[in-house]
Amino acid sequence: MKLTLKVWRQKNANDKGRFETYQVEANEHMSFLEMLDVLNEQLVSEKKEPVAFEHDCREGICGACSMVINGQPHGPQKTTTTCQLHMRHFKDGDTIHIEPFRAKGFPVIKDLVVDRSAFDRIIQAGGFISVSTGQPVDGNALLIPKDVAAKAFDAAACIGCGACVAACPNASAMLFVSAKVSHLALLPQGKVEAARRVQNMVRQMDEEGFGNCSNVTACEAECPKGISVENIARMNREYFSASFASEE
DSSP, X not given: OEEEEEEEEOSSTTSOOEEEEEEEEOOTTSBHHHHHHHHHHHHHHTTOOOOOOOOSOSSSSSOTTOOEETTEETOSSTTOOGGGOBGGGSOTTOEEEEEOOOOTTSOEEETXXXXXXXXXXXXXXXXSOOOOOSSOOOTTSSOOOHHHHHHHHHHHTOOOOOHHHHHSTTOBXXXXXXXXXXXXXXXXXXXXXXXXXXXXXXXXXXXXXXXOOOSOOHHHHHOXXXXXXXXXXXXXXXXXXXXXXXXX
C-alpha cells in the first residue's frame, strides 16, 4: 500500500517546527512503528535525517510510542498504543498526519519525541507507599474485598503514556494522576498517607502546567488501557477531604 505521510519535524524545543511530506510503501501486516522504520530506512538511504520517535517494548506495555495520528492519540484503534496499531487499519492511498503530543507539560525534544518527565515528578511527589524494609508479609495477611481490589487493579493498569493529556482540550493530566491516586487510596496499605499523597501530587501536577478537567471525557476515550474517569471523581473526593482535614 502506498501512503502519503505528513510528519511533524522539529529540531528542538526552540525550533518553530513544520510538517514535511513523504511517500512510503507499507505492508498491511506491518505495525505503525514498523512503517516508520521503513520511512527512516528510506530517508537514511537518501542521506536525509531520519524521523525521531520514541519506542521501547513495542508490545503496548511501556507507552513510550506516544504520538498523535490523524488527530487521535495513538491512532484510530480503540484501547491500543501506537506500537499495537497495524497498517491494515489504513487504506491504500491514505494521507496520514503524524505529530507529537502537544501540551505545555510535554515540551518537544525532537520531531515526535516529547519530554514526559513531568509525570515522573508527579509520581515522585507522592505516588508511592512508605514502608519499612524487612521480611515480606503473606499475600493474604490483609484481606481486601474483591470489588475494591478490582478497582485498584484497573487504576494500576495506567502506563503513563500521556494520551489523556494529548486528548484533553485543556491538556489536563487528571486521568493519569487520579489513576495513581486511586490505585493506592483504595488499598489499606495506601490509606495511611492518602491525604498527604493526593495533596502533593495535585500540587505538583499544577506546577507542571497541566490544565484542569472540564469533563470532556476525551481522556477516557483515547486511553489505551481504558482508565475510567470515575478515578477523577475519586481523586476529587480524596483531595477535598484532605483539604478540609488540614484546615481543622
